[in-house]
Amino acid sequence: MLDDQEIKRLLLRAAARDEGAAEAFGRLYRLTAALVLGVAQRVVGRREIAEEVLHDTFVKIWNAAGSFDPLANQPVAWMVAIARNRALDIVASADHARVESVTDLTTEGDSDEVLDRFFDWSENAAGPDEAEDLRRTRGFLRRCLGELAAVERQVLVLCYHHGMSHGDLAAHMAKPLGTVKTWVRRGMENLRECVEHCMDPGGAVRGGR
Amino acid sequence: MRLARHRLLDALCGEYLVGTMRGRPRRRFERALKREPLVAARLAYWQRTYAPRPSDQMRVQPDPGTWRRLETELGLAQFKRPWWRRVGLWRLWATAATAALVVMVVVQVQQFEGPKQLVEVARLGTKEQPAAVTASLSRDHQFLELRAARPIEAGPAQSYELWLIPKEGGAPLSIAVLGRLDARLVVPEGHRARMRAGATLAISVEPAGGSPTGAPTGPVIMVGAIET
Numbered sequence: 347m348l349d350d351q352e353i354k355r356l357l358l359r360a361a362a363r364d365e366g367a368a369e370a371f372g373r374l375y376r377l378t379a380a381l382v383l384g385v386a387q388r389v390v391g392r393r394e395i396a397e398e399v400l401h402d403t404f405v406k407i408w409n410a411a412g413s414f415d416p417l418a419n420q421p422v423a424w425m426v427a428i429a430r431n432r433a434l435d436i437v438a439s440a441d442h443a444r445v446e447s448v449t450d451l452t453t454e455g456d457s458d459e460v461l462d463r464f465f466d467w468s469e470n471a472a473g474p475d476e477a478e479d480l481r482r483t484r485g486f487l488r489r490c491l492g493e494l495a496a497v498e499r500q501v502l503v504l505c506y507h508h509g510m511s512h513g514d515l516a517a518h519m520a521k522p523l524g525t526v527k528t529w530v531r532r533g534m535e536n537l538r539e540c541v542e543h544c545m546d547p548g549g550a551v552r553g554g555r
Numbered sequence: 556m557r558l559a560r561h562r563l564l565d566a567l568c569g570e571y572l573v574g575t576m577r578g579r580p581r582r583r584f585e586r587a588l589k590r591e592p593l594v595a596a597r598l599a600y601w602q603r604t605y606a607p608r609p610s611d612q613m614r615v616q617p618d619p620g621t622w623r624r625l626e627t628e629l630g631l632a633q634f635k636r637p638w639w640r641r642v643g644l645w646r647l648w649a650t651a652a653t654a655a656l657v658v659m660v661v662v663q664v665q666q667f668e669g670p671k672q673l674v675e676v677a678r679l680g681t682k683e684q685p686a687a688v689t690a691s692l693s694r695d696h697q698f699l700e701l702r703a704a705r706p707i708e709a710g711p712a713q714s715y716e717l718w719l720i721p722k723e724g725g726a727p728l729s730i731a732v733l734g735r736l737d738a739r740l741v742v743p744e745g746h747r748a749r750m751r752a753g754a755t756l757a758i759s760v761e762p763a764g765g766s767p768t769g770a771p772t773g774p775v776i777m778v779g780a781i782e783t
Contacts, residue, residue, distance in 0.1 A: 365634060368632070368633075368635045369635065372622075379617045379621075380614035380615055380617060381613055381614055383615045383617045384615040393615075400617055401621050401624060401625060404625050405625065422608065422609075423602060426606070430574065434574050438577045463612050464612050465609060466609065466610035467607070471610075472608060483604050487607060505573045506574060506607075512575055530575055531569075534570070534573065535566070541604060
């Protein structure tokens with residue numbers, strides 16, 4: 347388990363660029379690199395490319411640490427988003443041989459198993475100081491993913507966790523492109539509707555706007 | 556077109572987050588994130604709400620080479636606390652430092668005069684290789700010999716500098732500036748008495764010719780305690 351407060355402290359220390367910066371950045375790497383690599387590897391499929399993503403991600407984190415918002419309370423999510431973006435850039439630029447490596451990864455289990463194994467839905471997933479609303483939102487998200495139609499849940503997991511594009515999905519599931527696009531879109535819409543309903547059962551506000 | 560007013564802004568955020576938005580549309584969306592705060596705020600909401608938190612099962616142990624590459628490329632060495640402050644040895648000295656304590660010694664590597672009885676007193680090394688260099692001292696502490704397990708030579712713009720950290724604490728004392736770690740040298744007269752058990756020898760990498768400040772400035776590559 348990674349404590350968001352600790353990660354944030356290390357990020358801000360690295361951003362200070364003083365004589366403790368390298369030590370803080372080193373500790374940040376030791377704590378989070380395996381997670382970043384794991385996320386990247388599921389998206390890009392190949393280990394050596396995943397190591398490249400890990401490298402690029404930490405270059406970006408070092409350079410962007412100064413622009414990390416000290417008020418933001420999800421530094422791990424911020425780091426993972428950087429890694430995912432880099433990984434997606436890389437798979438988009440080399441689309442060949444994707445389906446094969448993705449198929450290997452789908453032996454990780456069906457979408458429910460993947461969700462419960464590779465994601466942390468527990469109360470204290472982000473450490474003891476996490477805001478109450480974020481804890482609750484995590485519970486809503488897991489519950490609503492469970493309530494989606496199985497195929498919608500499956501495509502969302504394949505896209506998010508395994509980095510599949512619409513084209514990968516169509517090939518992997520042997521369905522027309524239009525069909526899988528609809529599943530993804532509808533999956534997201536249904537997920538959002540469900541989560542927003544949980545957040546605001548009265549329905550006075552939609553989506554925090 | 557301004558994306559902030561796009562009626563499908565939420566759908567775009569969702570496709571961006573889940574990763575199905577690729578290529579040019581993704582680039583376009585990222586440009587909008589920079590230019591349009593409303594789009595950035597909306598995506599932040601999506602990320603906060605819909606990005607699940609990876610568990611420890613996700614972890615894959617990285618290749619150690621990746622960190623070494625980062626350290627070099629980002630020049631992390633310059634953001635490190637100097638080692639002698641890190642180990643806290645010089646706290647006392649730092650407050651009491653006076654010019655009298657600052658000793659600058661550059662010793663030429665000298666030939667031994669005649670045979671001398673040398674006794675091994677320290678093994679200098681790293682965590683990976685604890686006895687990379689052995690140090691032997693003559694009975695009268697006048698001569699010191701360093702012998703490296705394998706040849707270790709400084710690059711053209713670098714020198715190695717051998718330091719003595721006295722048992723009683725205080726600033727590292729420069730013993731010699733070296734081009735390679737196989738050397739025979741004369742210990743500066745004032746430091747001979749401090750070459751005793753409990754003191755520590757350390758080798759740092761310095762600019763060619765040795766530390767410009769009289770104190771170690773570069774990374775310390777080897778350390779070993781004097782044990783005799």
